[in-house]
Amino acid sequence: MAPVPPGIRLLVAFDRDQWYRALTFILTFLLYTSFHLSRKPISIVKSELHKNCSSVSELATNPSSSQQPTLHTDTDCSWKPFDKSNYKQLLGAMDYSFLCAYAVGMYLSGIIGERLPIRLYLTVGMVTSGLFTCLFGLGYVYNIHNLGFYIFVQVANGLVQTTGWPSVVTCIGNWFGKGRRGLIMGLWNSHTSVGNILGSLIAGYWVSSNWGLSFIVPGLIIAAMGVVCFLFLIEHPNDLKSIYAQNASPGKSVKAKRNGVNGHTEMYLQYKGNKPQSYDTELLLPRETLRVPVQPVVVVKNESEPSPISFMGALRIPGVIEFSLCLLFAKLVSYTFLFWLPLYITKAAHLDAKRAGDLSTLFDVGGIVGGILAGVISDKSGKRASTCAVMLLLAAPTLYVFSMISEFGLGPTVAMLLVCGGLVNGPYALITTAVSADLGTHKSLKGNARALSTVTAIIDGTGSVGAALGPLLAGLLSAGGWNRVFYMLMTADFFALLLLLRLVWKELSSTKSRPISAVELKEH
Numbered sequence: 001m002a003p004v005p006p007g008i009r010l011l012v013a014f015d016r017d018q019w020y021r022a023l024t025f026i027l028t029f030l031l032y033t034s035f036h037l038s039r040k041p042i043s044i045v046k047s048e049l050h051k052n053c054s055s056v057s058e059l060a061t062n063p064s065s066s067q068q069p070t071l072h073t074d075t076d077c078s079w080k081p082f083d084k085s086n087y088k089q090l091l092g093a094m095d096y097s098f099l100c101a102y103a104v105g106m107y108l109s110g111i112i113g114e115r116l117p118i119r120l121y122l123t124v125g126m127v128t129s130g131l132f133t134c135l136f137g138l139g140y141v142y143n144i145h146n147l148g149f150y151i152f153v154q155v156a157n158g159l160v161q162t163t164g165w166p167s168v169v170t171c172i173g174n175w176f177g178k179g180r181r182g183l184i185m186g187l188w189n190s191h192t193s194v195g196n197i198l199g200s201l202i203a204g205y206w207v208s209s210n211w212g213l214s215f216i217v218p219g220l221i222i223a224a225m226g227v228v229c230f231l232f233l234i235e236h237p238n239d240l241k242s243i244y245a246q247n248a249s250p251g252k253s254v255k256a257k258r259n260g261v262n263g264h265t266e267m268y269l270q271y272k273g274n275k276p277q278s279y280d281t282e283l284l285l286p287r288e289t290l291r292v293p294v295q296p297v298v299v300v301k302n303e304s305e306p307s308p309i310s311f312m313g314a315l316r317i318p319g320v321i322e323f324s325l326c327l328l329f330a331k332l333v334s335y336t337f338l339f340w341l342p343l344y345i346t347k348a349a350h351l352d353a354k355r356a357g358d359l360s361t362l363f364d365v366g367g368i369v370g371g372i373l374a375g376v377i378s379d380k381s382g383k384r385a386s387t388c389a390v391m392l393l394l395a396a397p398t399l400y401v402f403s404m405i406s407e408f409g410l411g412p413t414v415a416m417l418l419v420c421g422g423l424v425n426g427p428y429a430l431i432t433t434a435v436s437a438d439l440g441t442h443k444s445l446k447g448n449a450r451a452l453s454t455v456t457a458i459i460d461g462t463g464s465v466g467a468a469l470g471p472l473l474a475g476l477l478s479a480g481g482w483n484r485v486f487y488m489l490m491t492a493d494f495f496a497l498l499l500l501l502r503l504v505w506k507e508l509s510s511t512k513s514r515p516i517s518a519v520e521l522k523e524h
Contacts, residue, residue: 017237024175024234025184028168029191031122031229034222035164036195038133041203041214042094042154043339043360047346047353048211050078050087080145090147092475095339097151099468101158106464109162110457111311118167123230125163130223132157137215165432166457173437173452174236182384185433186375193364193371193425196338200364204357314454319385320439322503323431324462326388329496330428332466333395333489337363337424339471344482345413362414366421371429373422384435385503388427392497395423396490403486427496432460466492 014022082090113121136153138144176184203214234240315321341363345356370391378387402416436456470492477484 020234020237020240021175023232024171025188027228027232028171029188031126031225031233032164032168033191033195033198034126034218034225035129035161036192037199037202038129038218038222039098039161040196040199040338041133041218042098042136043342044200044203044207044353044357045211045214046091046339046343047356048079048207049082049091079140081147088475088478091343092472094150094154095471095475096468098154098158099335099464099471101155102162103461103464103468105159105162106165106457106461107311108457110166110454110461113163113166113170113453113457118171118235119229119233121163122167122233123226125160125167126226126229127223128160129157129163130219130221130226132160133219133222134216135219137212137219140210140212162457165460166453169433169436169456170453171233171235182375182377182379182430182434183372184375185437186372186429189371189375189429189433190368192429193367193421196364196367197361200342200357200361204354207353207357311454311458314458317439317455319435319503320455320458322499323385323435323439324459326496326499327428327431327459327463328466329492329499330388330392330424330431330466331463332470332492333399333424333496334367334428334470335467336470336474336485336489337420340474340478340485344485348482359414359417362417363421364425366418367425367429369418370422370424370426371433374426374430375434378430378434383504383507384430384438385500386507388430388435389497389500389504391423391426392493392500395420395427396493396497398423399486399490399493403483428463432456432463436460 078087084090132153136150136157139149139153144150172185172188199218202217203211206213206217341360342353342356345351345359346353351359374387374391378384381387398416398420402420405412405416436459437452439455439459470489473488474485477488
């Protein structure tokens with residue numbers, strides 16, 4: 001008999017539970033990658049919407065040029081209505097429209113997400129987001145120069161994109177317990193940077209020739225991923241229980257009412273001797289382990305269904321307010337870079353839109369490393385707040401150095417982009433993933449996992465307020481010089497650090513080396 005190939009040995013070494021966890025990890029990673037991929041094009045296209053018009057200023061002021069609105073030639077200058085002297089404020093208003101709608105919608109999204117099937121909720125959100133992203137690009141195709149049109153598209157897209165974050169965090173929280181949560185979610189959260197990188201490269205490919213495709217292609221990608229979500233996403237391990245219950249008791253059909261957590265009802269298999277066995281334990285065991293041919297299987301519904309947590313109830317969880325406000329300032333810094341970095345590089349380093357977009361991806365590469373590093377350190381030390389505080393403390397002077405060194409050539413700029421990306425995105429990544437999951441399963445909730453979506457939405461929604469303010473302030477302040485923007489970013493980092501001081505003190509004075517919000521229940 002021939003030996004079993006090593007690749008097959010590797011495949012069978014993993015049990016069914018591990019395969020489903022891997023599927024959920026990879027799929028949710030790709031789903032949220034597509035969200036960020038569709039958000040990035042606006043930052044790449046900004047330098048194309050308003051060019052340096054000095055060489056064609058006479059043509060731009062020639063009334064006859066308006067008689068041929070359907071042509072896109074080399075003599076075209078800026079895209080109306082962004083051809084005015086206050087173009088930075090107009091571009092900032094577009095960012096603000098998206099992010100303000102995102103911040104408002106996020107508070108509602110978590111509450112709604114707790115009461116609807118996540119798979120369907122996420123699918124609808126991704127397909128509609130793809131529609132609005134494509135619609136922005138069609139403004140180029142159909143020569144639309146109305147500012148109101150672009151503002152409307154940004155607001156609508158901001159609202160529907162709020163379906164993403166609470167949904168994927170809840171899914172990943174359902175499948176992964178607290179063990180090595182910082183490392184797992186640090187790796188998983190790199191989808192943000194991967195999406196930004198891919199979005200920059202895709203948008204940059206068409207930005208100079210046909211910037212409409214810079215939006216249309218990402219829009220089609222996120223819509224297609226919405227279909228993949230509908231076909232393959234498993235929200236919770238209990239979603240598979242009816243299949244394996246039928247295998248456990250051939251000839252008997254088990255029907256579960258979908259009125260529990262996101263449509264999940266807590267069910268038990270009851271065996272001889274009235275000893276209950278939870279599906280969370282038995283669900284993913286090999287089939288031969290589940291079969292009990294001599295005993296009938298009786299399905300009993302758990303009567304104590306957890307109720308959705310209220311908004312104020314979520315705020316009373318220790319640490320939620322501090323981390324939410326900290327994220328407001330941390331996300332302000334991160335999203336200012338997300339929306340304005342390519343334009344800054346274009347002006348400071350005198351590069352074209354494509355090269356500036358490609359170079360800006362290094363900030364996200366550094367963000368991947370920073371997010372993973374923050375997760376590993378917080379797992380090892382057991383101190384989430386302290387890890388964030390140290391990175392925020394280092395980020396402020398690094399931002400100042402970056403503002404000074406960008407004038408000294410490409411090499412120093414590349415190095416500082418990587419370092420800034422790691423220090424800025426590290427705390428942001430840790431708070432939105434591991435910290436949110438910790439707080440959403442806090443011991444005060446007594447096992448009520450339904451709070452995870454609401455807590456995640458509150459934290460990220462508050463952070464999104466900062467994400468809305470950052471690009472808006474950058475648009476206003478940059479008119480007086482980019483130094484003002486960097487001073488604003490350093491001030492925001494200082495306030496983020498200040499808001500964590502109480503939690504840091506509590507962690508350092510604690511005799512137990514663990515995150516302040518760590519779950520004190522057994523890992524499920």
